[in-house]
Amino acid sequence: MELVGGVLGRDVIGTYLHGSCVLGGLRPASDVDVLVVSRRRMDEQERRTLLGGLLRISGSRNEVRPVELTVVVQSEVRPWRYPPTGDFLYGEWLRAEYEAGAVPQPESMPDLALLITIALAGDHPLTGPRPTLVLDPVPRADLVRASVAGVPGLLDDLDSDTRNVLLTLARIWTTLATGRIVSKDAAADRALAQLPTEHRAVLEHARQLYLDCPYSEESWSAALRAQVRPHVNHVLTEIDRLLTRAPRMAEHDILRSLLGG
Secondary structure, three states: OHHHHHHHHHHEEEEEEEHHHOOOOOOOOOOEEEEEEEOOOOOHHHHHHHHHHHHHHOOHHHOOOOEEEEEEEHHHHOOOOOOOEEOEEEOHHHHHHHHOOOOOOOEEOOOHHHHHHHHHHHOOEEEOOOHHHOOOOOOHHHHHHHHHHOHHHHHHOOOOOHHHHHHHHHHHHHHHHHOOOOOHHHHHHHHHHHOOHHHOHHHHHHHHHHHHOOHHHOOOOHHHHHHHHHHHHHHHHHHHHHHOOOOOOHHHHHHHHHOOO
16 A cells, blocks of 8 residues: 555554455455555645545556545544544545545544444454454444445435445345344345345346446346335335334434335
């Protein structure tokens, strides 16, 4: 991670893989997911320098895998509290916004709960000490909160990013049921074993796309498209059923509103 080191220097505590890299292996459309733990926040010039470097090196136009890079200041997550604040986020889905002049700023990032949990489980430092020496474990209740908090944003992307939304919903279902974060295909396998027959086809297709197909070759038939919303509604109902067993939280109310309850 020469780029990060060149910006933050000795203030980098450690850099850690998470995501597909440690949950079963990279797939054709997988990003390389990296979590950077820093001693301090970056200033505006450092943010611009890091962003410019990522825009140059990340993505298919450079014939390399896209990079998703998250920077967090250690004192923001150790001791752990929810919701955590992230210092910087880069992902290819944000490229157009950044090329138009936006610069990543510190913001509340509930899904840092998921990233940190995966980084701890993966135990794969690129630089620095093992993640268990740098990061606190995330309580299961906060994994649930972070997972459900992301559902509205997922639904906003259902038409444009169907495969990942379906697979992520399956993973949320799995996390709520088991307390573990697993790969998208493993989550799909678990969901498929529990879904009624009429709701399986779209998830089977999304799983196969994830395993074998780059985004440029992805296709959905009209018949499958028609089954997406009923499938999603069923999975949300299953997630809500699991939430009723958990302590009352705002995220439960959000999900109930999405279900029209």
